[in-house]
Amino acid sequence: MSRTSANLPFTLLIAVIVVAAGAMPALSGTSFELSRYLTNAIGQLAAFAVLAISLDLIWGYLGILSLGHGLFFAIGGYVMAMYLLKHSFVVTGTVPDFLQFMGWKEFPFYWAGFDVFPYAFAVAVAVTLLISGIFGYVSFRSRVGGVYFAIITQALVYVAMLLMFRNDTGFGGNNGMTGFSVLFGWPMGTSGMITALAVASLLALALVLVACRRLVGSRFGALMLATRDDETRLRTLGYETLRLKLIVWCLSALIAMLAGMLYVPQVGIINPRVLSPELSLEIAVWVAIGGRGHLVGAVIGALLVNAVKFWLSSAAPDIWPFILSGLIVLVVLVFPNGLMDLAKLRLTRPMGPRRMATELEEARP
Amino acid sequence: MVKFSRRSFLQASGLAAAGIASPAVLRSAMAQSGPVKLGCLFSSSGTMANLEGRLNYVVKMAADEINAKGGVNGRTIDVLVSDPASDWPLYAQTAKQMLQQEKVSALFGCWTSVSRKTVLPVVEQENGLLYYPLHFEGDENSKNVVYANSPPASSVLPAVDYLMGEEGVSAKRFFMLGSDYVWPRTINKQLKGYFKSKGIPETAWKEEYVPFGFSNFQTLVNQIRAFADQGGGQPVVILTVVGNSIPDFMREFANQGILATDIPVLGLDMVEADLEGLDTSKLVGHLNCWAYLQNAKGPANEAFLKNWAAYVKAKNVPFSGDVSIDPMVSAYDSVHLWAMAAAKAGSFDVPEVSKAFAGLTFDCPSGYKISMTGENNYVARGVFIGSVNDKQGFDILWQSKDTPKPVPFSPYG
Amino acid sequence: MTQKVPPLLLLGLLAGALLAPASPVRADSLDRAALVQELCGDAGAMGKAGATLVTTAAAGSAEDREWAAPLARAAIDRKLACDEAGAMLDEGGLDAVTRAPRAAAGTPRSPLLSLKNRPVFELADAAFALRGSPAVAQRTAALKTLERRPALIPEGLLEGAAAAESDAGLREQIDTLSQTAALNASDPAARIRAIGRVAENPSRRALTRISALTADPAYAANPDFRTAVDDATRRIERGIAIGDTLATLYNGLSFASILFMAAIGLAIIFGLMGVINLAQGELIMIGAYVTWLVQQGLRHAAPGLLDWYLVLAIPVAFLATAGIGIALETLLLRHLYKRPLMSLLATWAVSLFLVNIVRVVFGTQNMQFETPFYVSGGVPVIGDFIFTWNRMFAIAFAAVTLALTWLVVRKTPLGLNIRAVTQNRDMAACIGIPTRRVDMMAFGLGSGLAGLAGLALSPIYSVNPQMGQNFIIDSFMVVVLGGVGTIAGTVVAALGIGQINVLIEPLWGAVAAKVIVLLMIIAFLQWRPEGLFAVKGRRK
């Protein structure tokens, strides 16, 4: 309605994603086939883009910065890994490493049923909703916001990391889980599987983009922006902002979880490093660089930062941190709306002075 | 010498324009000529950088030595270096890139067991070859990995035997303190099995784990003192913490006034580099055990140390030229073992090279003649027990007579 | 004597050595050449040589003692050079047997003491020093070494030393030790006296020694002996309990002081500006590196003052990090005060930058710090409680920092301004307080305090580019738990977190302790988002 046309870039982005998803299987076998490495990389980047969207939804549109989104990403990842391991075990009989080095003869009881994907998926959703629901409810009810919320979520993901580092939790400890051989009955690591996973990730990205776009364009989306701009004002108009925030927060957690489920089969490992506070901070950096409050910005930010990181980590490993920190400072000081400013595509005005004022007040209760 | 080539750069940055990729045919044609490529998977940033970083240069140095003698099968060796940034998934990522894009003939890399386990499925799928230069927990035997250093049965157990023996300290009680991950867990599991087989009661040992990067050892050292003071025989600490936890532990240990003559510490992952920041006069006598120590006697070691010092100076390597640690030597041996296998096979194809492993021997800087059999991909090496001296190094306290046969799967697990 | 304590085993070995016909028993029959030959032999031979040295120290003639004393020291220091013609004392090139100068025959080799032989040689060295060293301090130190292994002390040594001792205080100490050493003597009265002596220094080791006596035949036969043992056991157990309590408190306090040091700068900055400074950990790290630089500077410029580098570095570390903080504030954060979430990202970028610039300049290895006498070792107090000086240094440092910070905030114009701006920025600006300048100075102060934290932590932790990252979450939890902008809150939160951590750690391990504490804080903040100490005001 009033959210003026971000239509062009949005449509373009969706088109590129869908074309890429279609082209990858179509080109296989021809001399223009993408290498497996590139295909895999594109699939991973798509998963990161989904993760970026999940954060943008609550940070850009609701004004809540989470520095713990790695937690939900990890839930998806871990559940996917559990499914893969258990499934591989059922099909091929391979006993996972962590069982071996812990000296355990069988899977812990809570692994039961994880070889059935629908069950695993349901568990992922349930756990994500449970954690995000409880944490979101108590935090939003106590009106914890702004930097406090950011710091507490960071502590939360850190706690989760410490827990998962423990080997006796039955989730592989520091080693995490790796050595997946079968997905849905198909062997992993083949060209076909790599392409299929990349295509699935791209399609999921497109789907999440379209769905989020519809959400933020709706009346509900307008209420999200209203909450971001002045929550008290909205509450004194009769709206239960607690419920609104909780719904969006849980939704965002679910999207992050989905990203984790897409990511793990493509990298072939999950371990507590995805729970490190640095990764969660980096997600915020992708969004900030791309331009928060723009779905397109979040996606482009995630793709760009990760592609550059991917390439520099082998081409010039030493300068990557300097480039990243320089980029952040540049974005923070000069382009508060990230690349969206740079491109002069001022689609909306998500960062008015009022918005900043709310942030400030949240910082000082 | 070469970092990633310009071509790979273009390909990787071509992500944005996903449609443009160089045709597969062209790429494979190029891989057939020119120098043969080897890849390194050692981090030069992050928590492992201080240890892993130096191995990149050792691999290059070994390649230079081989190139100076005319290369292998008529081709010179190019070493590609990357930075997995101490981030385990990135090891797998980089390994994929090396194998799929760069078509390297062999990989040399990984320090922690986690990173090796991450890379393992990649090398198996791509049928690559990974030389792993660390002593480790064993219980693994992939045809695509060469385990260039010792599994516990041929390194840790001899050291513990020594401690338990008359010549050692007749150790009767064991405090096992480790970082909480696969290597310490597995080592301790095997040690417990070993103790049981020796009839040592369960009350005589204790197991504790701390998180990675843990540094506040005050309470744990208190626990160790309490454990030691319970009586019942000479106590020892078997230390499997890694990284910065090692110097932090040793510092606290010395600070609470415990000497090696009271409770000796066997630091299984302790190397010269861990002592760099410490006042070792209060730590004299603590032990470590590796397949190589810098003080090893013999011309091979003299030559190695001289070459390394010269290489550091000539290439401006950002690591000390007068510190040499076991994994450096294992990495060095690995390159030579690979070159010998490739020359013997007359090919760079992994299956051919693998077939040539049986019967290879090499004069390792440690002074032993290390060897491979056709039975498995393990390398038989000697064992050293070192004793910390007041010059931040290790004196050789004991060394094995020959190279014990490596046993991949521990009978005590 | 059924105990399996290794010192006793060694004693047995000693006794064996005493009886063995090959080993000289009497001083007049000390075979010097044979002894030197054994010193150059294998571990077994060296063990025998060590036993001989101990015997010589106890019962040898003055001449022999004087001759043998350098050998024990040389073996420990690896200064004994074995060659084809016997051995030489490294320094001065003297022959080990004749003490006449000579040239080395062949390539000399320095034998290494095995772990088992090392305590024997240390004992011998201390025994020689106790009887022969001219300085009282050295003799006292030697006595301390002997006290570590009372069971190993050969009979006659302490009596001989006490008889010759000129210093009255030291003589009394020697007597005490010799009474303690009589725990397994034959005279029941001496044993009972020894039990009492042992109980005077309660520790788990003492408890083990005393409770082993309950299996002694005398325990059943002699009621006096029995009472003495039971009394001693009770006394020691009480001592251990006190010691454990003190140790827990001390460990908690030391951890709290570290948390406090890491958090206080952050508390000031966060309270004043609502800015989350994620680079705070890196400022701590830089403080530690500056300390290292000061140490290196002193090494070159004034080696005499080297021991005092930790003190001399205080102003340098403070000013250097304060300077960085001020630069950071002026160049970056000043523009972001209305956007705290962005300043959070910006400071993260700064932390990334600082870690990597230090990595490039100094490398990734741990920096090497001298350990001055005032931060090395510790004093056993009671039970198993050791008062370690490096922790005490941190505690004292934290206390002084607390006092100074309190003074600055409460008693100086800058502090007044800081408090005014913290409470109401707009009002402060209205009454003419230069808020920008106050921000800058306060940021400098907070950063400088982080630098001091780095200095205080350098004797405890490894110093490397990554070290700062260990502190950031802990210190934020302290600040948030304490309540923003209150020094008292920061102190109480640090003490609470430190103590709870130390209490949980022995029960469930270090990881669980950390997890539980963090979860407790998170839960607490849901209940009281303002933290422990916070001023309530009008919302919105």
Added chain:
Amino acid sequence: MSLTAILVDGLTVRFGSFRAIDDLSLAIDYGEVRAVIGPNGAGKTTLLDVISGITRPKQGRVLFDGGLDLTQASESAIARAGLRRKFQKPSVFEGLSVRRHIAIGADVGFRSRLDAPALEDRVSEVLETVGLTDQADRLAGELSHGQKQWLEIGMVLASDPKVLMLDEPVAGLTDEETERTAHLVRALVRPDRAIVVVEHDMDFVERIADRVTVLHEGRTLFEGSMDRVRADAAVVDVYLGR
């Protein structure tokens, strides 16, 4: 329906040791425009905060319509009961259009309960009332200060509230804008609606208020018509006379 819209009974609010409102009692009737005046710190805004549920009092109660105790209800429940408030600082949503604001104000709920045409009608009507029809599709962040004030009034008005609280509606406005606002407020008077205005501009108060309550140090100093307020010695002493 009772005659009294809001009954404040023995209300005390403390911030630390400071008593912002001290045992205050007052009643506001339907159909009147009540102005609350007083020097800074007298407790005016705090009073509105308590009525709208933002601040919880230490003692006392505030009854709405003779029944609902506002000190126990949540902000959103209070708003849904029909009490709406315009804040002192114009509080609008920078990222939303003017039209969206009115729609949000008109209809509470995550989904619209009114059907689209009915909502459109209501929005147009309110825009007409506050005179922002021409600005309907602009973003709120782009409006002038006065327009933001009106937009916020329109937003709280759109739901047809029973109690309308206006906190300094003419602060920072030009004389002409003040004039328009005064007209607007008078036009909103209805027998089933109470309007509470906190304002410093005495001329404005005189033009709109039926009755005036003067607060001082958290207590009622005086209550009556503006003429009598001006005549009261105590009021002149603490407030007007300065």
